[in-house]
Amino acid sequence: MTSSEALIFEARDTEIFSIPDTKTKLNTLQNYFFPRLKRLLDEALLQVKEAYHIDPFEKYNFIYSPSHRKEAKSNRDTDLVLIGVSGRRHFDRQLKVIREDGKPYAFHPASAIFQVTNAGRMSVSVRPFNWWDDDYFWKLKKYFRQNYDEFTALLNQGNLSYTSHTDQIQLAPLKQMLRDEYFFEIQSSAVYLPVANPMAIDQLILDFVLLFPILDICYSLAEGVKPKFPEHVQALSTWLATRKQPVFLKPDDQEIQMPELDSYRFVRAGLWYQVLARDNWTCCSCRRSAKEHGIVLHVDHIQPRSLGGKDEIENLQTLCLKCNIGKSNKDSTDLRS
Template structure:
């Protein structure tokens, strides 16, 4: 697997403090989701290779927040999620039952990448999105019966399990699978900014490790035999056959943030107002966040060092690469 050309900035967390909820949600969808989508798609390519299957045969994308422009109300959020959930089939009822005895329409487990307002980024599986004791105990019994495979998966992938009711309590794995507690299964946490390709690589690999647990939960929900032991074996083969990472010499821009004229000075609200006005597209090279998953910066047309002000009329959208090239050497208006 080669490193994915993808970055997340410290400034990304400022999206969460945009005061207007609709503006915040539009920014998440237009500026944040394209990069997360690229991260997820890279993981899905590896899942297809590792487990010799097409994940879209049985799974669908999930997003949160799932904001619609025409929505009458907009719910605020302090986290962003993107991942997979079992594909709903109206012709096949799940084995899971609601408290009223009717089958659930949606699958109980999700596997997602999560970004929090504090700048924490990780991958995790939540196996218990529904209340169904029969399913919960079936899952825990299955994991007890395949404890060696489950433990090997967690250890090899650096994956941890976290109690939903008491996240400060560290329980032995055997005890966790015998009590009423529900739990998350989560990768190690990375903190924004994430500009090193190795960190992106680690997030992708963690998601590949989590997939057998998502698939196990989905099989139990459907009432079919899980492929968990076989998938753990395939994962072991994938790791054995996987070539060592070979990094080409990275561009300087990937690791050193230059002293860009606008980077630290444009307040967050105005920053995202400029990006939205310019349709989330670099006005120099015409690459966009939606199509190219690039980092965008707001550039002062007349540099601050030459008297340029933090005003909408003096600001334009450039990608990181074009902004580095321009620096404060000219005052070209690309709008």
């Protein structure tokens, strides 16, 4: 998926979670929201490759949730969306993480993900303990203790933090957390929708790159091989010293790029996404789609409201952000045919 268009997450995206029909909600997430998250992940993995001189796809697969099939008889509702990577399954060797029945787990225990809540909170995290055994659990904590200075320097570089998986205890100091029996995950600071400024997008990507060595430690220990954490830290330091920073956009600059559009004020959320689905998540003008190009789509009045046009589905069509900005408010062209 490629697109030269700026990656944008709108405040209206949170309204997807309010769609009452679960199947429609999941369909909208899959066809409209996930493609932009995939663009975010693709760029993060590209920068992982540049920073650490590795091909992440040799060891990692995509994961995402919710997973939705059109023919499913029932669908689970969700207030959380995530996309990321976890260790690739190898059929020629077994993991060193063992289930209670004595058989090795088939899938890697750790994942690195972008996640978005129904409140519009976006963050990055590494989850080391999706499943585990005692040997993996304590080896991982021991490894972090042995590399404590590098580990904490990595956290501080990106203002990353750790969190416990239990609400019953106060968060212990980091050194204690690496010795106690509680699970944890590493998280980035959050950003909140709308997210349009390249600086905010870049910070999410950078946090993913910073978290990647932690994921790779988990991968190595589960495989029973020595982690390359010291090499990764050194490569990261070199990469950060030469990395170009995105241009900061002031609020006034963003307003020029994101004008106030008529349909935003008058088309209710349910109808908005009904129009996008009817038009197959594709711009009726340039024919680019959200699924293939990861673009933002808007709903346009064919006959403008200023000329008596109504907020009814027959008078609405899907346009991408660029085409909608370029269309005059006095233009009544029906682009659907």
